[in-house]
Amino acid sequence: MHRLSHISTRSRSTLADKLRSAVGGSDYGKSKQALAAGSIAAKDENGEDFRELYVMPKRKLRGQIQLEQNTGRAEIKTRSRFDLMDRLAERPPRSEEMDPEKHKWSDVWPAARTFAASVVPLPVRMGSRPNVEKRAPFKKEGNLELVKIPNFLHLTPVAIKQHCDAIKKFCTPFPPELIATPSLAATCLPISVQYSTYIHQGTNIRDIRSRVVTMIVDVESLKLTENAQEKFIRLAGKRYNKESKKLTIITDRCHTRKQNLDYAHYLLTVLYHEANKVEQWAELKERSDNLQVEFEGSETKTKLVDLIEKAKTAGLKPDESSITEFGEMWKSYRNSEETVDKTREYGRQMKKLLGISGNN
Amino acid sequence: MLRYLQNVETHISHSYRQISTTSTLHKNRAAKTKSTSNRTQLLTYEMAQKPHHIGVRKSWLTWHSQNLEEFRQTQPLVVAQDEVVRRFIRGFFPQNLVVSGNEIVIKRRGNVLIVAGFLQYSRRLDIRRIYWMFGFAEEFLSILLKQPVKLELAFVESEEEVAYNYI
Amino acid sequence: MLKLANTVRSGLLTSTIRNVRTLAPTVNPAEQQQVQAVLPDKLYSSIEIEYRGHDKAVLKSYTTFLQQVCQHLEIPQGRLEVLPYIRWVQPALRSKFVHKKYKLHYETRTHISKLEIQNVTGSTASTFLEYIQRNIPEGVGMRVGFTELQPLPLTIQN
Numbered sequence: 001m002h003r004l005s006h007i008s009t010r011s012r013s014t015l016a017d018k019l020r021s022a023v024g025g026s027d028y029g030k031s032k033q034a035l036a037a038g039s040i041a042a043k044d045e046n047g048e049d050f051r052e053l054y055v056m057p058k059r060k061l062r063g064q065i066q067l068e069q070n071t072g073r074a075e076i077k078t079r080s081r082f083d084l085m086d087r088l089a090e091r092p093p094r095s096e097e098m099d100p101e102k103h104k105w106s107d108v109w110p111a112a113r114t115f116a117a118s119v120v121p122l123p124v125r126m127g128s129r130p131n132v133e134k135r136a137p138f139k140k141e142g143n144l145e146l147v148k149i150p151n152f153l154h155l156t157p158v159a160i161k162q163h164c165d166a167i168k169k170f171c172t173p174f175p176p177e178l179i180a181t182p183s184l185a186a187t188c189l190p191i192s193v194q195y196s197t198y199i200h201q202g203t204n205i206r207d208i209r210s211r212v213v214t215m216i217v218d219v220e221s222l223k224l225t226e227n228a229q230e231k232f233i234r235l236a237g238k239r240y241n242k243e244s245k246k247l248t249i250i251t252d253r254c255h256t257r258k259q260n261l262d263y264a265h266y267l268l269t270v271l272y273h274e275a276n277k278v279e280q281w282a283e284l285k286e287r288s289d290n291l292q293v294e295f296e297g298s299e300t301k302t303k304l305v306d307l308i309e310k311a312k313t314a315g316l317k318p319d320e321s322s323i324t325e326f327g328e329m330w331k332s333y334r335n336s337e338e339t340v341d342k343t344r345e346y347g348r349q350m351k352k353l354l355g356i357s358g359n360n
Numbered sequence: 361m362l363r364y365l366q367n368v369e370t371h372i373s374h375s376y377r378q379i380s381t382t383s384t385l386h387k388n389r390a391a392k393t394k395s396t397s398n399r400t401q402l403l404t405y406e407m408a409q410k411p412h413h414i415g416v417r418k419s420w421l422t423w424h425s426q427n428l429e430e431f432r433q434t435q436p437l438v439v440a441q442d443e444v445v446r447r448f449i450r451g452f453f454p455q456n457l458v459v460s461g462n463e464i465v466i467k468r469r470g471n472v473l474i475v476a477g478f479l480q481y482s483r484r485l486d487i488r489r490i491y492w493m494f495g496f497a498e499e500f501l502s503i504l505l506k507q508p509v510k511l512e513l514a515f516v517e518s519e520e521e522v523a524y525n526y527i
Numbered sequence: 528m529l530k531l532a533n534t535v536r537s538g539l540l541t542s543t544i545r546n547v548r549t550l551a552p553t554v555n556p557a558e559q560q561q562v563q564a565v566l567p568d569k570l571y572s573s574i575e576i577e578y579r580g581h582d583k584a585v586l587k588s589y590t591t592f593l594q595q596v597c598q599h600l601e602i603p604q605g606r607l608e609v610l611p612y613i614r615w616v617q618p619a620l621r622s623k624f625v626h627k628k629y630k631l632h633y634e635t636r637t638h639i640s641k642l643e644i645q646n647v648t649g650s651t652a653s654t655f656l657e658y659i660q661r662n663i664p665e666g667v668g669m670r671v672g673f674t675e676l677q678p679l680p681l682t683i684q685n
Contacts, residue, residue, distance in 0.1 A: 083485045112469060112662065114476035114512045127405055128417040142521040144406055147476050147514075148419040148465050150664035152588050157595060164599035167658060171600055171651040172568060179646055185572070189676040192572060199660050199669040200425040201468040202434050203507050221679065265562050269682040388621060388631055415636070420581065423665035428579045429613045429637040431668040467665040 093118035106159045115151050117141045190221035193264075195257055212252040213260040217268060219245050224275055227282070230291060232275035247271075293334045295327035307354070317355040326353050395527040404459060405524040424468045441505055442466050445475060448504075452497055453479055456490075458519055472508045473501070482518040490515075564678045569649030573605065575672040576659070577641045585664050586640050593642055593659065600655055605643030612636045 043049060060068075068074040081087065098108065098121055108119065117140040126145040127138035140146060178185050194214040198207035219240070224232055233240050240247050249267055251260040287297060295301055304326070308318045326349045333342050351357070391411045393401060409418045422442050426435040450461035456479040464477040481490075494511050501509040516522060576593070580586045590607065597604045615637070618630040647655070656671060663669060 086485045086487045089487070112664075114465070114467065114474065116512075116514060138405075142478060142516050144404065144463050144465065144478065144522065145419055147478075148421065148423075149582075150423065150467070150585055150666070152592065152664070155592055155662060160592065160595050161599055163658065164596060167654050168600060170654040172648045174570070174646045174648050174651070178570070185676060189570065189678050191677040191679065193673075193675045193677055195673055195675075197671045197673070198431070199663065199671070200431050200433070201470060201665065201668075202424065202426060202438060203471060203505075204434055207433070222683065262562065265680045265682075269562070269680060272683045415581070420666070425579075425666060425668035427581065427635060428666075428668045429615065431579065469663075469665055470661075 095119060095121035105156060106154075106162060109153045112150075112154050115146045115149075115153075117143070117146070120153065186218060187221060190218035191268075192216045193261065195261075211255060211257050211260055212250070213257060213264055215249045215251075215261075215264040215268070217247040217249070219247055222272060224272075227278070228275040231282075232271060233291065235271055235274060293331065295331050300330065301327070304353070311354050319353055319355055322349070322353055325349065393527065399526045401527050402459065402519055402523050403525040403527055404463065404522050407459070407462065408525050421464070422466045438468075441473070444504070445473070445501060445509075448497070448501060449475065452493065455484060456480055456515075458516065458522055463522060464513075472510060473505065474510045474512055475501075476512045477514070478516045478522055479513050480516050480518055480521075562680050562682055564681055566678070569652070570676045571647050571649070571652055571673055572645065572676050573674045574644045574647060574652055574656075575641060575674075576644070576669065577639060577672070578663075578667050578669045579637050579639050580664075580667040581636065581638070582666065583638050585667065586638055589664060589667060590640055590642065592662070596655065596658065597644065600651070602647055602651065602655060603645045605645050607643075608641040610639040610641065612638045 065074070095118060120140070124140050124146065125138045126140075126143055126149075129135045129137070178189075192215075194216070195210065195212065197210055200207070219229070219232065222232075236247055239249060247268075249264045251264050251267075254260045254263060287294070301323075304323070308320060308323075311318045329345055329349050333346055336342075391407070393403060393407060395401065406418055406421075414420065422438075424438050425431050426433070426438045445466060446461065446464055449464055450457060458478050458480050464475060467474045467476060494513075498509055498511055578586065578589060580589075594604065594607075596602075613636070615635040617633050619633060620627065621629040621631050644652075644655075652673075660669065
């Protein structure tokens with residue numbers, strides 16, 4: 001009885017169960033039933049126990065696979081490449097399929113395009129080989145130099161001719177009368193206007209330099225009187241070129257070319273009308289106000305006339321008719337830069353005028 | 361505010377490299393690749409030529425008119441655009457680059473920007489995927505740079521096709 | 528004293544009111560007097576095409592293209608000039624510190640070519656130039672200089 005009381009304090013242990021079952025107590029089988037029934041002791045409406053579901057995956061478990069591999073009984077499945085269809089779809093390069101009889105090059109390469117080695121049938125090479133023996137000639141596939149350089153394959157001579165024939169209807173002929181007689185252009189079209197356009201690549205089409213307009217006018221076509229011409233030349237200042245008798249107006253003060261052109265026309269109109277106006281104070285002009293030194297009315301002329309008279313009385317034979325020629329030479333001498341030739345001419349004319357025959 | 365600035369300054373000074381005054385740094389290292397002992401470094405023709413051969417043996421990788429005399433109105437913009445395009449291509453086609461994206465040529469015709477060059481399909485040739493990526497790249501770059509962008513990149517089997525030399 | 532100041536101030540005010548700038552009356556361009564005579568088509572005595580690039584070979588190809596187009600469109604071609612290149616040099620110091628004697632040399636060469644075209648009308652010129660400019664190669668910039676012939680403006684009557 002001593003031992004049994006000890007056992008009863010540990011009556012919930014498995015050993016106790018075993019002993020109990022061995023002894024054949026009333027608890028025999030109950031704990032086993034409890035174990036077999038599982039954690040949930042409740043019963044559903046039909047009086048059946050709760051059946052726990054155990055789901056088995058449809059694949060081989062990791063352990064199973066490892067076992068198979070280790071023992072060498074694994075089935076190896078070969079999978080095809082995912083890009084197999086794309087790799088099978090590779091075609092030979094287009095250049096091999098081209099036939100010069102059936103295909104036109106301008107249809108194959110209609111617009112500017114970077115070099116595509118599979119399309120161009122020509123065996124082109126690009127790359128420098130300093131030592132020809134040491135390196136094989138370059139091939140056109142994978143050649144970046146051929147890709148870099150801008151090609152003109154879309155502008156073969158045949159293609160250019162095609163394009164030009166297509167756009168020729170938009171061209172108009174230049175009036176042949178203007179080419180035949182150059183003086184016609186000078187009379188009918190005395191103004192020549194110069195401007196520039198700039199082309200670059202990029203997002204911006206504007207160029208600030210294209211607003212500059214140069215207008216060159218032939219002053220003789222304006223048909224000004226002498227006084228008006230002189231006034232015109234004074235007003236124009238540096239813009240007038242004496243040798244070519246042209247007025248040059250360069251404008252860039254407005255933002256657009258059209259505005260600058262309008263401004264140039266305005267300047268010309270104003271100059272013309274102002275030159276034609278005669279002011280009252282213009283009558284006060286004296287000989288010293290002239291732009292050029294004139295022979296008529298100069299002291300040289302009066303002195304020369306006296307000299308001729310004196311020469312006649314002295315016995316020389318002066319040539320009076322050449323005084324106008326002398327006058328012109330003198331005017332050009334006085335109003336332009338003095339050179340050695342001009343001085344010699346002066347002396348020669350003087351001698352001719354006074355009738356002195358000399359050997360210089 | 362001042363303390364914050366001071367903090368920032370010290371932080372910046374830590375991330376700078378120290379100045380070294382060795383004489384080996386005097387050499388110009390541009391466009392010079394180091395040779396390997398077992399000749400595994402691949403060189404394309406363009407990489408193999410030294411910079412003084414530009415215009416003589418090698419051509420330019422970008423073609424635009426903003427480097428010409430008297431035509432330099434938008435030169436910095438174009439340089440920035442080039443860099444943007446190259447980085448995008450490099451990042452968008454990670455598996456397909458040839459030699460880290462050096463083989464890209466950028467051309468400008470009018471307003472259109474054309475990206476040409478070579479990509480490789482060594483491990484993965486998926487034509488539909490490539491077409492989609494091209495379309496996306498063109499659309500994305502066009503919207504980003506506000507001008508039409510066209511990709512005329514060609515595909516090469518592997519990097520060996522563009523190799524010129526191994527050093 | 529105060530009265531004087533007041534009068535001066537009022538005087539200033541009135542003068543400023545008088546000197547205030549008003550907007551010029553808007554001009555209707557249709558009602559304005561026609562200044563430039565309108566011809567049926569523009570006439571150019573010469574058009575100068577100057578094109579620049581970094582690569583001489585590209586410019587040479589472009590030149591042959593231009594000459595062929597002139598031939599096909601029957602445009603009288605003037606002279607062709609190949610000008611010497613413009614060099615832009617910028618040296619950079621080779622080393623980080625000191626050693627001014629050793630530099631890196633960076634340069635850019637711009638090659639220039641000029642082609643002149645004589646005696647064309649406006650429509651011919653615009654067709655020719657549009658065709659040329661649509662087919663300009665990538666790294667080439669172009670300047671077109673027009674010399675137009677015009678009659679005297681209508682405001683000058685001889």
